[in-house]
Each structure stands twice: as structure tokens, then as C-alpha cells.
Amino acid sequence: MSESEHKLWGGRFAGGPAPELVAVNRSITTDLRLWPFDVRLSQAWARGLVTAGVLSAADAEALVVGLDRVAARIAGGEVPIDSDEDVHTFVDRLLHLEAGEPASRLHTGRSRNDQVATGTRLWTMDACDRVSEMIRGVQRALVEQAESHVDALMPAYTHLQRAQPVSIAHWLLSHFWPLERDLARLAAARAGAAVLPLGSGAIAGSAFPVPREQLCAALGFAAISPNSIDAVGDRDFVAETLFALALVGAHLSRIGEDLILFGSSEFGFVRFGDAFSTGSSMMPQKRNPDALELARGSGARLLGDLTALLATLKGLPSGYNKDLQEDKRSLFDAVDALALLLPAVAGSIATLSFDRARMRSAVTSSMMATDLADYLVRKRVTFREAHGAVGRLVREAEEKGIEMTALPFESFEKAHAAFARDVYGELDPESSLRHRELPGGTGAVAVRHQLDAASTLLR
Numbered sequence: 001m002s003e004s005e006h007k008l009w010g011g012r013f014a015g016g017p018a019p020e021l022v023a024v025n026r027s028i029t030t031d032l033r034l035w036p037f038d039v040r041l042s043q044a045w046a047r048g049l050v051t052a053g054v055l056s057a058a059d060a061e062a063l064v065v066g067l068d069r070v071a072a073r074i075a076g077g078e079v080p081i082d083s084d085e086d087v088h089t090f091v092d093r094l095l096h097l098e099a100g101e102p103a104s105r106l107h108t109g110r111s112r113n114d115q116v117a118t119g120t121r122l123w124t125m126d127a128c129d130r131v132s133e134m135i136r137g138v139q140r141a142l143v144e145q146a147e148s149h150v151d152a153l154m155p156a157y158t159h160l161q162r163a164q165p166v167s168i169a170h171w172l173l174s175h176f177w178p179l180e181r182d183l184a185r186l187a188a189a190r191a192g193a194a195v196l197p198l199g200s201g202a203i204a205g206s207a208f209p210v211p212r213e214q215l216c217a218a219l220g221f222a223a224i225s226p227n228s229i230d231a232v233g234d235r236d237f238v239a240e241t242l243f244a245l246a247l248v249g250a251h252l253s254r255i256g257e258d259l260i261l262f263g264s265s266e267f268g269f270v271r272f273g274d275a276f277s278t279g280s281s282m283m284p285q286k287r288n289p290d291a292l293e294l295a296r297g298s299g300a301r302l303l304g305d306l307t308a309l310l311a312t313l314k315g316l317p318s319g320y321n322k323d324l325q326e327d328k329r330s331l332f333d334a335v336d337a338l339a340l341l342l343p344a345v346a347g348s349i350a351t352l353s354f355d356r357a358r359m360r361s362a363v364t365s366s367m368m369a370t371d372l373a374d375y376l377v378r379k380r381v382t383f384r385e386a387h388g389a390v391g392r393l394v395r396e397a398e399e400k401g402i403e404m405t406a407l408p409f410e411s412f413e414k415a416h417a418a419f420a421r422d423v424y425g426e427l428d429p430e431s432s433l434r435h436r437e438l439p440g441g442t443g444a445v446a447v448r449h450q451l452d453a454a455s456t457l458l459r
């Protein structure tokens with residue numbers, strides 16, 4: 001071991017590890033970012049060791065101050081050296097440089113197994129908060145756009161076929177609520193992570209009476225783990241977080257797909273803002289929604305991260321196994337992906353402009369077929385009978401190649417005796433919305449309520 005080398009293990013081996021083992025085992029390129037949490041939990045541990053009668057108060061103080069200096073060094077750009085196997089080794093080496101002898105007492109009663117589980121949980125709790133804030137940004141963009149389009153109409157689609165007229169705001173808000181559920185899932189994942197493993201040692205629990213409840217409170221956890229074997233091998237919180245993130249990815253991909261489609265020349269409903277459009281190296285006319293396509297595409301990556309973690313956990317023996325080191329790759333990748341996507345999707349939405357006239361003109365009279373049937377139902381006709389009568393009218397208009405509004409009244413009379421001349425008013429898409437003022441419907445008043453509810457959640 002050269003002078004600068006620093007290892008947390010190795011005494012029992014005659015020679016050093018093969019370079020191939022060192023290379024495959026080294027996780028610092030991934031886990032370096034745990035350092036602020038490794039520092040914090042080490043400070044709490046040092047104080048806990050005083051209560052446990054292991055450290056003097058003076059030594060603990062030296063360690064706390066030393067760890068602050070370590071944090072300042074890393075924040076200031078200090079980089080790991082080759083022998084720093086992981087973030088714990090790196091922090092420990094620097095602490096020896098900063099605090100001297102007491103640093104050699106810090107690892108008493110703890111293992112990197114409970115250390116990494118604790119650090120990863122702290123990181124996850126923080127990440128859930130950060131991602132949630134960015135989700136709010138997308139929701140804010142949706143609500144702001146919705147505010148200006150409550151009274152504007154567009155077709156809603158089922159099977160990607162024109163279905164019924166809705167308010168543009170109603171469609172925009174249909175993407176708000178899935179994100180609201182994502183926030184609830186992230187809050188639950190955060191709560192799942194807020195259980196303290198520290199004190200579990202390598203597998204059997206620390207041999208020193210460290211005050212776990214005190215560590216729990218000091219580090220912002222909600223509870224302490226009830227079983228040390230479980231605590232060092234439990235990555236449920238990573239799985240739960242990755243599931244919540246994968247679903248965020250799925251939701252962003254659906255927003256992306258709607259907008260990509262609506263921004264095509266064929267639809268022409270929306271135009272992407274200059275700041276969120278890319279050009280083509282060959283075709284000068286192009287205005288491409290790359291951010292939204294990446295949102296659609298990254299859904300796959302997030303799903304892959306979840307699958308990789310679940311596959312890692314399946315069949316793993318109890319306790320800590322090095323396989324678990326892979327958890328952070330998946331976790332960090334998913335959070336990193338969303339940290340890039342969420343602001344880009346928020347910006348893409350905020351800078352959209354809507355071609356309201358074109359959206360309105362895509363609302364054709366055949367989309368009023370359900371409303372026509374409902375009209376008959378209001379005149380005591382059964383829905384089944386009404387459905388058949390309107391179906392005949394739709395066919396007639398289609399055969400003549402005209403809108404239903406252009407059919408003569410005789411056609412309506414022939415289709416069903418209950419039709420009166422006021423039926424033409426019923427073919428007005430606005431009246432379709434007026435009939436849908438129940439909670440959750442697309443009527444203007446209902447959408448206003450919905451918007452208010454959404455805005456309240458953002459406040």
C-alpha cells in the first residue's frame with residue numbers, strides 16, 4: 001500500500017487485489033454523489049458513539065468539525081484517488097487527513113452495509129422532494145395554458161378517432177391529474193425510504209448501544225428499522241421510488257405523444273415555441289419537438305431502471321450482497337433522466353401556441369351523434385332506440401357527403417318521430433358542453449371548478 005493509498009479492508013490478505021477486481025468493485029464513479037449524506041450520517045454516528053460510551057465528546061467534536069472540512073474539500077472540487085473504492089472510503093481518507101487519530105475510531109460498530117443503506121435512503125428522500133418540485137413545474141405550465149382556453153373547443157379522441165367535443169382546458173388538465181397522483185406516489189416512496197438502517201452494522205446490529213432513536217431524529221428519518229438483517233438488504237424503497245418515477249415517465253411520454261401528434265401539419269392544433277423547437281440539418285423548414293420525443297423515448301429508460309432493480313432483488317439471499325451496489329446506478333439514472341426531462345417538458349408546454357380556430361373546425365357534426373341520442377332520451381326515447389335512429393342519420397350524412405347540420409328536417413323526422421325543429425340547436429358543439437356540467441365533465445363551469453382545484457393544489 002503506497003503512502004497515499006487508503007483502504008477500509010485488506011488486513012487478512014497476503015497480497016493486494018487483482019487490478020481486474022479493483023476495477024469491477026470500484027463504485028465511486030457512481031456513488032460519489034452520496035457524499036453530503038455520508039458526511040451527515042457520519043457526524044450523527046460520531047455523536048451516537050459518545051452516548052454509546054465509545055468516543056469522548058472531544059473526539060466526536062473533532063470528527064464533526066473534520067467532516068465539515070471534508071465536505072468543504074469535496075464541495076471545493078477535491079476528487080477521489082485510485083484507491084478510493086467508494087464514497088465511504090473517500091470520505092474516510094479525507095477525514096483522516098483532516099482529523100487525525102480520532103478518524104480511526106469512527107467506523108466502530110458500523111459497516112458500509114448500514115452506512116450505504118442509510119446514505120442511499122437520505123439521497124432518495126431528497127431526490128423525491130426535488131423531482132416533486134419539478135413535477136409541479138409541469139403542472140403549473142398545464143394550468144397556465146388551461147386558464148386561457150376554458151371556452152375553446154377541440155375534439156377529444158378515443159381509439160384516436162374523433163369522439164366528442166371538449167374544452168381545450170379539459171384536455172390540458174387531463175394531463176395534470178396523473179402528475180398529481182405521481183406526487184402522492186413519490187410522497188409514499190419518500191415515506192418508505194424514511195426508515196433508519198444505521199445501527200444494523202454489517203448484519204447483526206451494532207455491538208455498542210448507539211441511540212438509534214436519536215440518530216433517527218437527527219437525520220430526519222421517521223422510524224428505525226426493526227430488523228438488522230432486513231435493514232441492510234432492503235431496497236424496497238428504491239423499487240418504490242423507481243416505480244413512481246417510471247410512471248412519471250409514462251405520463252410524460254403520453255403528454256409528449258399528444259403534443260407531437262397535435263403539432264404535426266396534419267393536425268396543426270399546436271405550434272411549438274421557438275425556444276423548444278429544433279431544426280433539421282437538411283430540411284430548412286423543420287420545427288421538431290425533440291424534447292417531447294425524448295420525453296416519449298425516456299419512458300423506456302425509466303422502465304428499464306425499475307426492471308433492472310427488481311431483477312437484482314429477485315432471488316437475492318438475505319442480508320447485504322454486492323449485487324445491491326447496482327441499485328444506485330438505476331436510481332440515479334432514473335432521477336437524472338427526469339431532472340432533464342421535467343423542466344424541458346414544462347418549457348415545451350409553457351411555450352406552446354394553440355390554433356384555436358383549427359381545433360374548433362376539427363369538431364365536426366358527426367361528433368354530436370351522442371348528443372343527438374341524448375336529445376331523444378330527454379324526450380323519453382330509450383337510449384338503445386335513440387342510438388339506432390342517430391346511426392341512420394350519421395349514415396345518411398356520410399352517404400351524401402354532408403354535415404349532419406345540412407340534413408333537411410325531413411331526414412330527422414324519418415329517423416325518429418321524437419325529433420323536433422329545435423334539434424339543429426342540439427347539433428351545436430357548445431350545447432354538448434353545456435350538458436356536461438357535472439363534476440369532472442367538460443362544461444365550462446365544471447372545468448372552472450377543476451381549474452380552481454388544480455390551482456389550489458399548486459399554491
Ligand code: ARG
Nearest residue numbers: 027031086112113116324325
Ligand atoms: N459500495 C457499496 C455499495 O454501494 C458499499 C457497501 C459495501 N459493503 C461491503 N460489504 N463491501 O453497496
